[in-house]
Amino acid sequence: LTIPVVFPAVEAAVTYQSSVFLTGTPLFPVVAAPEFANDALQMETVIDHEATVGGWRRELMMLFRDGFKYNLGALECDWQATVTPVLETDLSFSQTEGKPKEVLFEGNHIERWDLYNTFFDSRVAPRDIPTKGEFCGRVKLMSRIELKSFIARLPNKMVANVVRAFESGIGYGT
Secondary structure (H helix, E strand, O other): OOOOOHHHHHHOOOOOHHHOOOOOOOOOOOOOOOHHHHHHHHHHHHHHHHHHOOOOHHHHHHHHHHHHHHOOOOOEEEEEEEEEEEEEEOOOOOOOOOOEEEEEEEEEEEEEOOOHEEEEOOOOOOHHHHHHHOOOOEEEOOOHHHHHHHHHHOOOOOOOEEEEEEEHOOOOOO
16 A cells, blocks of 8 residues: 655745745746836836735745645635735824824735635636636635625625624524
């Protein structure tokens, strides 16, 4: 009986792919004709800032690991607006007491989906799911605080069932 040992090969492949694709700065360089060099530099700067703030390298490394382990991976890219603190204070507020400032950061957010909690239309090839598949999604367990924060960020809130949802519990003994 021979037990396949996959872990060292997977980790070596993830390390190699990460060193090739995820160590450079910027993460995704932009190439353009000489007359569009300034525009390309601006685009490259925006993408690199979003990659740094959004932690794209970590998510892409986990995607590489899924690809080598399962020959399948799922990644979501969407536009998100998040409030981030700024390391500045408003001196007009007080000379002795700091008042932290907050900035709204909007940009592309990349999140790797755990394949254990992902479901999709298996009648089509995984690469055809966006065009030919009928469904794709994931299950994500949230705490009550995280759920309240998620509902508060939704642009169109349907609050008719929110109170009953919070009173219902999570279904296993609470």
